[in-house]
Amino acid sequence: MEHGIWIGYLASILTTISFVPQVVKVVLDGKTRDISRNMYVVLTTGVGLWLVYGILKSDLPIILANAFTLILTSIILFYKLREKGSE
Secondary structure: OOHHHHHHHHHHHHHHHOOHHHHHHHHHHOOOOOOOHHHHHHHHHHHHHHHHHHHHHOOHHHHHHHHHHHHHHHHHHHHHHHOOOOO
């Protein structure tokens, strides 16, 4: 495997796990008042499109990163949309 693919995997891992602390916090306390609904709608949509792009290009780092990120951002968005008085 060439070095570039390893850089892709490392970038995928780091950007994906960056959402884990927020997901844990939201799931544990259920509060999303300070989280922007619109930002997570746009982010989740963008991540979904990146996943489609990765699938079309057969690019495993893009597929893996965006599949897991889509799950994480969807969890946050679900809690945000569920919260009363959301933006």
